Amino acid sequence: MAEFEEVSRKSKLHPKPTGLKLQYGTAGFRTTAKHLDHVMFRMGLLAVLRSKKTRSTIGVMVTASHNPEDDNGVKLIDPMGEMVALTWEEYASQLANAEQEELLHSLNDIVKKETIDMSQEARVIVGRDTRPSSESLSRAVFDGVQCLGSHFHDYGLVTTPQLHYMVYCQNTQGSATLEDYYKKHSQAFLHLTKNAPVHANAQRRLLVDGANGIGALKLRELEAFLQKQLLVALFNDGSTGKLNHLCGADYVKVQQKPPQGIQMEVGERCCSFDGDADRIVYYYTNSDGHFHLLDGDKIATLISTFLKELITEAGLDLQVAAVQTAYANGSSTRFLEDTMKMTVVCTKTGVKHLHHAAQKFDVGVYFEANGHGTVLFSRAAEEQIHQLAKSPDITNEKKHAIQLLDNTVNLINQTVGDALSDMLLIEAVLAVRGMGVQDWDAMYTDLPNRQLKVKVADRRVISTTDAERRVVSPAGLQEAIDKLVAKYQQARSFVRPSGTEDVVRIYAEADTQESADALAHEVSLAVYNLAGGVGEEPKPLKL
Ligand code: G16
Numbered sequence: 001m002a003e004f005e006e007v008s009r010k011s012k013l014h015p016k017p018t019g020l021k022l023q024y025g026t027a028g029f030r031t032t033a034k035h036l037d038h039v040m041f042r043m044g045l046l047a048v049l050r051s052k053k054t055r056s057t058i059g060v061m062v063t064a065s066h067n068p069e070d071d072n073g074v075k076l077i078d079p080m081g082e083m084v085a086l087t088w089e090e091y092a093s094q095l096a097n098a099e100q101e102e103l104l105h106s107l108n109d110i111v112k113k114e115t116i117d118m119s120q121e122a123r124v125i126v127g128r129d130t131r132p133s134s135e136s137l138s139r140a141v142f143d144g145v146q147c148l149g150s151h152f153h154d155y156g157l158v159t160t161p162q163l164h165y166m167v168y169c170q171n172t173q174g175s176a177t178l179e180d181y182y183k184k185h186s187q188a189f190l191h192l193t194k195n196a197p198v199h200a201n202a203q204r205r206l207l208v209d210g211a212n213g214i215g216a217l218k219l220r221e222l223e224a225f226l227q228k229q230l231l232v233a234l235f236n237d238g239s240t241g242k243l244n245h246l247c248g249a250d251y252v253k254v255q256q257k258p259p260q261g262i263q264m265e266v267g268e269r270c271c272s273f274d275g276d277a278d279r280i281v282y283y284y285t286n287s288d289g290h291f292h293l294l295d296g297d298k299i300a301t302l303i304s305t306f307l308k309e310l311i312t313e314a315g316l317d318l319q320v321a322a323v324q325t326a327y328a329n330g331s332s333t334r335f336l337e338d339t340m341k342m343t344v345v346c347t348k349t350g351v352k353h354l355h356h357a358a359q360k361f362d363v364g365v366y367f368e369a370n371g372h373g374t375v376l377f378s379r380a381a382e383e384q385i386h387q388l389a390k391s392p393d394i395t396n397e398k399k400h401a402i403q404l405l406d407n408t409v410n411l412i413n414q415t416v417g418d419a420l421s422d423m424l425l426i427e428a429v430l431a432v433r434g435m436g437v438q439d440w441d442a443m444y445t446d447l448p449n450r451q452l453k454v455k456v457a458d459r460r461v462i463s464t465t466d467a468e469r470r471v472v473s474p475a476g477l478q479e480a481i482d483k484l485v486a487k488y489q490q491a492r493s494f495v496r497p498s499g500t501e502d503v504v505r506i507y508a509e510a511d512t513q514e515s516a517d518a519l520a521h522e523v524s525l526a527v528y529n530l531a532g533g534v535g536e537e538p539k540p541l542k543l
Contacts, residue, residue, distance in 0.1 A: 024096070030064050030072075030073035044144020045145075046088070046110070050078070063075065124145045125166055127160070127163035162181055164413070165413055190226070209252070210234055235263070252272045278417045296369045308320050318362035322344045323357045325368050326496075388402045389402045454531075459503065488519050
């Protein structure tokens with residue numbers, strides 16, 4: 001095809017290292033930044049094809065999120081702001097892995113399979129995180145878009161959820177600015193909290209660990225719209241520290257300790273973003289110095305409870321369901337099912353899976369334990385809420401509830417988990433309900449748990465089933481895990497290959513921290529021995 005001549009010429013400037021194979025994983029491509037130039041160029045090409053196919057704006061976000069600073073990656077965003085469709089993930093891997101001389105053939109193959117009209121206009125929007133490599137990698141994306149004769153708009157430094165939101169707005173309203181994003185979310189927050197009871201706990205400031213990343217920059221911008229209704233003390237703002245190094249949501253969740261660089265007083269409410277601000281976790285320490293983590297499960301519980309109460313008070317008949325993964329703490333699942341009487345669904349890791357499961361309900365609250373999640377309202381549910389909020393013929397009590405609900409809908413970024421909008425929502429719920437972080441924490445008690453990583457020669461030797469809760473291969477591993485789990489009380493453990501790092505992840509929970517740690521270590525050894533561990537054998541945890 002004539003359109004491809006320029007691709008042929010330009011692709012030589014973005015050569016693929018021969019033999020390098022990468023997979024579109026849990027959230028796009030992730031690896032060391034120096035291996036990604038050709039992938040970015042090719043994702044520019046693919047975004048154009050996806051845009052032509054869907055006749056919509058497509059997003060390309062350059063980020064490796066929670067990974068170390070030297071890594072990078074790319075996430076593709078579909079027309080309604082959701083993660084790219086699974087079939088296109090396969091095209092992404094196919095295109096990224098085509099050797100230099102196969103590239104045009106691979107491109108043609110996608111055009112044919114998807115019967116793409118190449119004369120159709122395309123529009124791609126691009127964003128990037130603060131990694132040193134992100135700017136030049138996003139230029140490779142522009143090259144890919146332009147050599148297919150298409151237009152792009154560069155949003156520059158944005159959080160991943162902001163770019164998701166821009167894609168959604170471009171396709172539904174024809175325009176999207178960051179200012180609109182800040183105005184929409186801050187106004188909803190201000191409306192929600194304006195009549196909140198004055199409560200000592202709710203008044204205190206919020207300490208935020210920005211992971212030395214884009215979330216810190218964007219929080220500063222958001223603050224200007226909040227009319228001092230939320231007092232933020234920002235740490236790890238990127239001015240000195242390294243991205244995600246000893247800080248950020250993933251560090252805090254996995255290590256179960258505060259990030260470096262934060263100065264927290266006993267009982268103070270703190271939260272951490274991850275490297276592209278699509279995750280958030282909360283925490284505090286109590287007077288005996290004990291660290292308390294309020295992760296995605298606790299966030300889901302707080303939000304579901306709030307929504308369920310408002311729906312009941314407003315007299316609406318809407319089903320609220322929760323979507324979790326195998327990492328959800330057993331106590332949270334029991335609380336949601338037994339106390340809250342909610343439907344709880346378990347999916348594979350990756351918000352793309354949770355998002356689709358949540359779409360099946362009137363109100364789907366989905367959160368991964370790592371703090372990645374949001375709430376989805378079906379179109380019909382949203383319509384009912386907006387209509388009732390406008391109705392003059394309802395009691396004052398119902399009016400109050402429906403207005404809170406209506407503002408809550410407006411506060412949520414429904415395209416994807418968003419640390420900034422999740423933070424505002426949590427802060428609003430705590431303020432409206434007059435709750436302190438300890439009250440929230442007391443909703444249920446987490447089972448002690450531990451997450452570990454094991455390096456193996458090829459993590460693809462591990463395959464799983466039942467939403468990753470059971471191992472299918474290698475032979476004998478699941479039996480070994482079952483035997484180890486049986487030694488402990490209230491115990492559960494599973495293993496799965498990561499889709500963002502070259503490791504196998506291990507999760508264990510049990511009635512005590514000692515048991516959870518011992519189980520996690522023993523399961524790591526089983527993985528090491530049965531799945532081809534490399535390097536040093538895992539050692540018991542020293543606490
Ligand atoms: C990404 C995904 C998340 C997932 C996480 C870890 O997060 O968006 O849904 O939980 O990776 O995935 P894995 O265990 O497969 O490595 P992020 O924040 O890094 O984009």
